[in-house]
Amino acid sequence: MAVVRISGEDRVLEGPDDMTLLWALRDLAGLTGTKYGCGVGLCGACTVHVDGVAERSCMLTIADVAGKEVTTIEGLSPTGDHxxxxxxxxxxxxxxxxxxxxxxxxxxxxxxxxxxxxxxxxxxxxxxxxxxxxxxxxxxxxxxxxxxxx
Missing domain, CATH: 1.10.150.120 ([2Fe-2S]-binding domain)
Structure with a gap:
């Protein structure tokens, strides 16, 4: 379990520390805009921002992002105006x-x-x-x- 700031909101992700960020976002936070593609960091479908930098969420764990700012496609611009x-x-x-x-x-x-x-x-x-x-x-x-x- 970890507290992660996701798209400007502190969230408690109640999963094991080694759960990938991709599945934590989709299954625990309900943010399904981040997609599963290859699962090994090669395709980029799961790209999110971690502290402002593009990262493959399938290659990160909940523990990796504890205390960090994660921005998903849903949080890039809630109105779609980016x-x-x-x-x-x-x-x-x-x-x-x-x-x-x-x-x-x-x-x-x-x-x-x-x-x-x-x-x-x-x-x-x-x-x-x-x-x-x-x-x-x-x-x-x-x-x-x-x-x-x-």
């Missing part, structure tokens, strides 16, 4: 949509650290997030739009 979310909608990025929460969280972390990245920096940072539908060109365009407004 610039990355707005760019995703404007450019109709998703096809099936399964990976999109992780993609958006990765992109938001990138832009928080580097507000005006080059296309190569976007590609490099987003490389670990897999889109089975191949929406990569739209993803890069949306990150660029969120960064520059054009």
């Amino acid at each position: 610039p990355v979310q707005a760019a995703w909608r404007e450019l109709n990025v998703p096809q099936c949509g399964f990976c999109q929460a992780g993609q958006i969280m990765q992109a938001a972390s990138l832009l928080a650290a580097k507000p005006n990245p080059t296309d190569q920096e976007i590609l490099s940072e987003m490389e670990g997030n897999v889109c089975r539908c191949g929406c990569y060109e739209r993803i890069v365009a949306a990150v660029r739009l969120a960064a520059t407004g054009s």
